[in-house]
Amino acid sequence: MALIVQKYGGSSVADPERVKRVAQRVARTRRAGHQVVVVVSALGDTTDNLLELASKVCRRPPEREMDMLLATGEQVSCALLAMAMHGLGVKAISFTGAQVGIVTDRAHTRARIQDISAQRIQAALARKWVVIVAGFQGMTRDHEITTLGRGGSDLTAVALAKALNARICEIYTDVEGVYTADPRIVPNARKLPAISYDEMLELAGSGTQVMQARSMEVAKRYEVPLHIRSSFSRATGTIISKEVKAMEQVAVSGVSLQKDEAKVTVCDVPDRPGVAATIFTRISDANINVDMIVQNVSRTGFTDVSFTVSRADLARVLRVTRRVAAEVKAGRVIHDDGVAKVSVVGVGMRSHSGIAAKMFQALAKESINIEMISTSEIKISCIIRKDQAVKAVRTLHDSFELEKLGKSSARK
Amino acid sequence: MALIVQKYGGSSVADPERVKRVAQRVARTRRAGHQVVVVVSALGDTTDNLLELASKVCRRPPEREMDMLLATGEQVSCALLAMAMHGLGVKAISFTGAQVGIVTDRAHTRARIQDISAQRIQAALARKWVVIVAGFQGMTRDHEITTLGRGGSDLTAVALAKALNARICEIYTDVEGVYTADPRIVPNARKLPAISYDEMLELAGSGTQVMQARSMEVAKRYEVPLHIRSSFSRATGTIISKEVKAMEQVAVSGVSLQKDEAKVTVCDVPDRPGVAATIFTRISDANINVDMIVQNVSRTGFTDVSFTVSRADLARVLRVTRRVAAEVKAGRVIHDDGVAKVSVVGVGMRSHSGIAAKMFQALAKESINIEMISTSEIKISCIIRKDQAVKAVRTLHDSFELEKLGKSSARK
Numbered sequence: 001m002a003l004i005v006q007k008y009g010g011s012s013v014a015d016p017e018r019v020k021r022v023a024q025r026v027a028r029t030r031r032a033g034h035q036v037v038v039v040v041s042a043l044g045d046t047t048d049n050l051l052e053l054a055s056k057v058c059r060r061p062p063e064r065e066m067d068m069l070l071a072t073g074e075q076v077s078c079a080l081l082a083m084a085m086h087g088l089g090v091k092a093i094s095f096t097g098a099q100v101g102i103v104t105d106r107a108h109t110r111a112r113i114q115d116i117s118a119q120r121i122q123a124a125l126a127r128k129w130v131v132i133v134a135g136f137q138g139m140t141r142d143h144e145i146t147t148l149g150r151g152g153s154d155l156t157a158v159a160l161a162k163a164l165n166a167r168i169c170e171i172y173t174d175v176e177g178v179y180t181a182d183p184r185i186v187p188n189a190r191k192l193p194a195i196s197y198d199e200m201l202e203l204a205g206s207g208t209q210v211m212q213a214r215s216m217e218v219a220k221r222y223e224v225p226l227h228i229r230s231s232f233s234r235a236t237g238t239i240i241s242k243e244v245k246a247m248e249q250v251a252v253s254g255v256s257l258q259k260d261e262a263k264v265t266v267c268d269v270p271d272r273p274g275v276a277a278t279i280f281t282r283i284s285d286a287n288i289n290v291d292m293i294v295q296n297v298s299r300t301g302f303t304d305v306s307f308t309v310s311r312a313d314l315a316r317v318l319r320v321t322r323r324v325a326a327e328v329k330a331g332r333v334i335h336d337d338g339v340a341k342v343s344v345v346g347v348g349m350r351s352h353s354g355i356a357a358k359m360f361q362a363l364a365k366e367s368i369n370i371e372m373i374s375t376s377e378i379k380i381s382c383i384i385r386k387d388q389a390v391k392a393v394r395t396l397h398d399s400f401e402l403e404k405l406g407k408s409s410a411r412k
Numbered sequence: 413m414a415l416i417v418q419k420y421g422g423s424s425v426a427d428p429e430r431v432k433r434v435a436q437r438v439a440r441t442r443r444a445g446h447q448v449v450v451v452v453s454a455l456g457d458t459t460d461n462l463l464e465l466a467s468k469v470c471r472r473p474p475e476r477e478m479d480m481l482l483a484t485g486e487q488v489s490c491a492l493l494a495m496a497m498h499g500l501g502v503k504a505i506s507f508t509g510a511q512v513g514i515v516t517d518r519a520h521t522r523a524r525i526q527d528i529s530a531q532r533i534q535a536a537l538a539r540k541w542v543v544i545v546a547g548f549q550g551m552t553r554d555h556e557i558t559t560l561g562r563g564g565s566d567l568t569a570v571a572l573a574k575a576l577n578a579r580i581c582e583i584y585t586d587v588e589g590v591y592t593a594d595p596r597i598v599p600n601a602r603k604l605p606a607i608s609y610d611e612m613l614e615l616a617g618s619g620t621q622v623m624q625a626r627s628m629e630v631a632k633r634y635e636v637p638l639h640i641r642s643s644f645s646r647a648t649g650t651i652i653s654k655e656v657k658a659m660e661q662v663a664v665s666g667v668s669l670q671k672d673e674a675k676v677t678v679c680d681v682p683d684r685p686g687v688a689a690t691i692f693t694r695i696s697d698a699n700i701n702v703d704m705i706v707q708n709v710s711r712t713g714f715t716d717v718s719f720t721v722s723r724a725d726l727a728r729v730l731r732v733t734r735r736v737a738a739e740v741k742a743g744r745v746i747h748d749d750g751v752a753k754v755s756v757v758g759v760g761m762r763s764h765s766g767i768a769a770k771m772f773q774a775l776a777k778e779s780i781n782i783e784m785i786s787t788s789e790i791k792i793s794c795i796i797r798k799d800q801a802v803k804a805v806r807t808l809h810d811s812f813e814l815e816k817l818g819k820s821s822a823r824k
Contacts, residue, residue, distance in 0.1 A: 016468035023469075050488070056428035057435075057492050058499035065498070068491035068506050072484035076462070079480035080469050086477070087470035094480050099555055143511055 002167035003125070004029060007039040007135065007157035011174045012231035013077050014044035022172075022231065023084035026130060030090055035125045037164060039135040039157040040081055042073025063108035067137075067147045070109075071096070074134035074153070082132050092130040095120065097137035097145075102156065104138035104146045111138060111146035113155065116163040133160065151212025158215045162222040169219070170227045173210055177228050177237035178203065180402035181255040185393050188403040193236070195253055196243040202345040202379040203256050216240075243347050251352035252400040257393050258341040261291065262314040263372065263383060264321060265306040268331030275328050276305060282324040288313045292341070292374040292381060302331075306372055308383060311337050339371065340389035343381040344396055356380050362399035368392050414579035415537070416441060419451040419547065419569035423586045424643035425489050426456035434584075434643065435496035438542055442502055447537045449576060451547040451569040452493055454485025475520035479549075479559045482521075483508070486546035486565070494544050504542040507532065509549035509557075514568065516550035516558045523550060523558035525567065528575040545572065563624025570627050574634040581631070582639045583623060589640050589649030590615065590622060592814035593667040597805050600815040605648070607665055608655040614757040614791040615668050628652075655759050663764035664812040669805050670753040673703065674726040675784065675795060676733060677718040680743030687740050688717060694736040700725045704753070704786040704793060714743075718784055720795060723749050751783065752801035755793040756808055768792050774811035780804050 006026065013019050022040075029036050050069050054061045061069075078094040085092035101117035124131045135153025138146050148155050154171060161169035178200065181189040195203075197220035201213055210228050219226055219240070229237025247253075269275055276295065283290055293307045309317050314337055321333050349355050359380055363370060368391065372383035384392055397403070418438065425431050434452075441448050462481050466473045473481075490506040497504035513529030536543045547565025550558050560567050566583060573581035590612065593601040607615075609632035613625055622640055631638055631652070641649025659665075681687055688707065695702060705719045721729050726749055733745050761767050771792055775782060780803065784795035796804055809815070 016465060019469050053428060053488070053492060054495055057431050058495035060498075061495040062498050065491045065494045065506055068494070068508075069488055072487045072491075075484050075487075076465075076481060079477045079484075080465060082477045082480070083466055083470035083473040086472075086474050094477055096480075096557075099557075145508075145511075 001033045001035065003035040003037070003164055005037045005039065005157050005161040005164070005166045005169045006172060007153055007170065008041065008172045008231055009153065009174070010041040010044055010047070012172050013040055013081065016080070019043075019077070019080050020084050020087070023081060023088055023090075025231070026081075026085060026092075027088045027090045030130050036130045037121060037125070037160055037166070038081065038130065038132045039153055039160065040074060040077045040132065041135050041153040043077050043080075046073040046076065064144065067108045067145050070147050071134070071137040071145045074136050078132045078134040085130055085132070090130055091128065092132055093124050094132040094134070096134045097156065098139035098143070100133055102138035102159070103141060104148070106140050106144065106146070108144075108146055110149035111140075113138060113148070113159050116159055118160070118163045121160070121164065149214075151215055154211050154215035155218060158219045158222075158224050158226070161224045162218070166224070168225050168227050170229060171211055172229060172231035174230065174232065175210060175228075176230045176233065176235055178210060178240075178254070180253065180405050181393055181397045182257060185257065185390050186255070186397045189397065190403060190405045192238050192253060192405060194239045194241065194244075194247070196247055196347050197240060198243065198378055199247075199253050199345050199347055200240050202343070202376065203254055248348045248351055250346060250405065251348040251355055252344045252346040252402065253348075253405065254345050255393050255396045255400070255402065256343050256345065257389055258291075258343075259386060259389055260311045261308045261339050261341050261383070262311045262335060262337040263306060263308050263339045264314075264317060264333065264335045265304055266321060266325050266330050266333050267304050268302040269305050269325075270329060271301050271303045275330075278328055279305065279321070279324050283317060283320055286316060286320045288317050288320070292372060292383065294372045294374055308339070308341065308372070338386050339383050340386040340392075341381050341383055342389060342392045342396065343379050344400065345379045347378050349378050349380075358399060359396060362395050363392060366391055366395050368395075413445045413447065415447040415449070415576055417449045417451065417569050417573040417576065417578045417581045418584060419565055419582065420453065420584045420643055421565065421586070422453040422456055422459070424584050425452055425493065428492070431455075431489070431492050432496050432499070435493060435500055435502075437643070438493075438497060438504075439500045439502045442542055448542045449533060449537070449572055449578070450493065450542065450544045451565055451572060452486060452489045452544065453547050453565040455489050455492070458485040458488065476556065479520045479557050482559050483546070483549040483557045486548050490544045490546040497542055497544070502542055503540065504544055505536050506544040506546070508546045509568065510551035510555070512545055514550035514571070515553060516560070518552050518556065518558070520556075520558055522561035523552075525550060525560070525571050528571055530572070530575045533572070533576065561626075563627055566623050566627035567630060570631045570634075570636050570638070573636045574630070578636070580637050580639050582641060584641060584643035585622060586642065586644065587622060587640075588642045588645065588647055590652075590666070592665065592817050593805055593809045594669065597669065597802050598667070598809045601809065602815060602817045604650050604665060604817060606651045606653065606659070608659055608759050609652060610655065610790055611659075611665050611757050611759055612652050614755070614788065615666055660760045660763055662758060662817065663760040663767055664756045664758040664814065665760075665817065666757050667805050667808045667812070667814065668755050668757065669801055670703075670755075671798060671801055672723045673720045673751050673753050673795070674723045674747060674749040675718060675720050675751045676726075676729060676745065676747045677716055678733060678737050678742050678745050679716050680714040681717050681737075682741060683713050683715045687742075690740055691717065691733070691736050695729060695732055698728060698732045700729050700732070704784060704795065706784045706786060720751070720753065720784070750798050751795050752798040753793050753795055754801060754804045754808065755791050756812065757791045759790050761790050761792075770811060771808060774807050775804060778803055778807050780807075
């Protein structure tokens with residue numbers, strides 16, 4: 001008997017039929033003798049509907065009230081799932097985030113979990129009940145309802161798995177697991193049986209949105225083992241855990257693609273301390289996330305600073321950047337929204353040399369020009385023309401022979 | 413400056429436009445210098461939609477989970493109204509029933525309020541905020557979410573008005589106030605400027621469903637003055653308060669009609685102590701509400717017992733009644749669903765004689781046969797054929813000259 005945390009996303013509980021199917025899956029786990037704590041997101045597009053309602057009554061709703069509103073979505077789905085469990089003859093009880101003592105700070109709409117007092121859950125588990133917790137929400141110490149921001153239900157699940165010392169935290173989603181590349185682009189992409197937190201983090205930052213990076217970081221910090229799997233099949237998915245020796249034998253575990261990138265370059269930036277800091281502080285103050293940043297050595301006292309942002313943020317970032325460029329006496333600001341970012345990721349990269357070279361060669365062979373390069377310990381990313389993105393992913397997948405990975409015994 | 417509690421029903425907040433209109437009304441009251449506590453029901457048919465969702469995942473949902481589910485409806489509307497207030501530049505804060513300390517017993521789906529700790533509301537009022545409270549809900553002492561049953565938002569409003577010692581509790585609805593009769597039946601029906609709790613209670617029990625009887629009883633017990641008025645106009649509605657001398661000068665204040673009644677008669681009931689108790693205990697155990705009960709003197713050792721129930725309950729009550737009739741060795745059980753109940757109500761009845769006689773004469777003059785009669789201190793009800801109901805109401809309204817009431821200075 002083990003304690004298992006299962007998290008079901010909005011698409012897994014989009015309608016009553018799916019809620020019932022989730023209930024059956026939970027019941028199977030319970031009947032196998034395990035203790036089960038379930039975390040659910042809001043039904044399908046409930047959250048979007050609530051956001052739309054809010055936008056119709058107020059242009060800029062206070063964040064505190066936004067949390068009051070949005071927290072209802074998960075409360076509905078957890079109550080419904082408890083009912084569906086009951087319909088199957090399995091004892092279950094639902095709780096809001098506040099009820100199970102998920103205590104957060106006061107940062108409404110993006111609160112951080114500070115503490116979980118798991119007694120109430122443990123008491124229910126001791127009575128052999130399935131415990132269903134509304135994801136995405138918590139409360140402050142003075143009983144204000146908060147929400148955890150995008151991907152918040154994953155965070156609830158990971159935090160509960162940690163607090164309860166669960167054997168595994170299963171993340172149910174609409175894909176079968178983590179693949180060596182997007183199967184829609186690379187038909188022979190493989191589902192990875194296992195991957196490290198770090199690899200998954202780099203993939204998450206590169207367009208493989210199975211799970212929010214923040215939850216992954218928490219899972220990594222507390223070494224909560226995750227199992228990413230499909231709520232529509234019984235197949236085993238991908239286990240995410242801390243790095244094991246076997247993982248290092250594979251240099252590259254996946255190729256990822258981010259197509260909605262835009263590139264911005266600030267030309268002729270005076271090359272003195274603090275200038276880059278000024279630029280990126282201003283952008284960050286405008287709540288715009290910058291992805292890659294590249295600055296080359298300066299030979300003239302001036303340098304070009306390039307960075308990428310999500311294309312949705314381009315117009316805003318240009319306004320901010322032009323203002324700050326004038327301020328720091330830089331040159332003009334140019335942009336390009338016809339780019340994409342392709343990355344190869346793998347913990348084995350650290351011990352295998354020549355991965356970057358191999359990546360650049362593979363792209364060159366297909367006449368794909370590299371416009372920016374950025375590397376981390378376990379990832380190499382290149383900005384290329386968007387219309388060459390698919391070709392790039394395929395050729396990289398081939399070059400690193402990722403189609404062999406799913407079968408590699410080292411990863412089984 | 414006064415403290416005013418305002419309650420808005422589901423039809424008053426059916427969509428974002430109406431929520432904004434309610435916000436404007438609240439803002440007007442606030443700007444007039446009053447402290448305002450608002451209680452809201454769920455938006456339009458939210459509750460019905462949630463009930464439908466529940467019915468799709470489970471045949472008999474546990475009541476605890478039902479409350480988890482249904483309580484979200486009011487949480488949504490109070491958050492939206494707070495946002496709309498904010499949009500008008502008026503500081504407002506929303507609270508769930510649990511957050512403002514509405515403590516109830518553990519009777520899920522029909523909980524009773526045991527205590528209200530109003531500190532949190534008072535603190536917000538002291539900061540000059542409008543306080544918006546989710547109606548219909550509370551929590552038990554161990555933090556379980558409960559709901560108060562049908563008309564629960566009225567109850568929340570009345571209980572808060574009492575706890576906060578409000579000057580008045582305004583109940584906003586889709587009618588202009590309480591009328592001498594249903595204006596759809598009697599075109600010259602008058603809106604009553606004032607009425608006593610008792611009269612309103614009798615009217616509520618007779619088909620005038622402006623407000624649930626339970627909330628009215630609480631208002632009466634604590635002498636919370638109510639103002640029933642329309643959320644779609646600025647007109648003054650009807651004030652409900654304890655009986656004042658002026659009210660007694662009018663014998664009859666209203667005529668009410670209940671059309672969905674059914675009559676059941678148990679024939680030849682042995683006339684000995686405890687038999688009626690057995691019959692009605694069994695019916696009550698089946699959760700069926702009995703309205704009128706009539707039993708005449710017995711001359712043969714056997715008597716006929718008749719009672720009325722809501723037509724929706726007829727099939728169930730017949731099953732129960734037939735079983736118990738056999739048990740107590742009574743005769744057959746007959747029923748009639750072609751009846752209606754017409755009542756005249758007025759506190760002045762107590763000091764005016766001949767009201768019953770006048771009522772019976774008026775009905776006789778129109779050849780309306782009376783099948784059952786039941787009287788209380790301030791109400792006389794007759795069961796008649798349903799197809800004569802409209803005629804009965806009109807003739808009674810005329811006979812008691814109720815069209816003059818709205819103008820009567822005694823009631824101004």
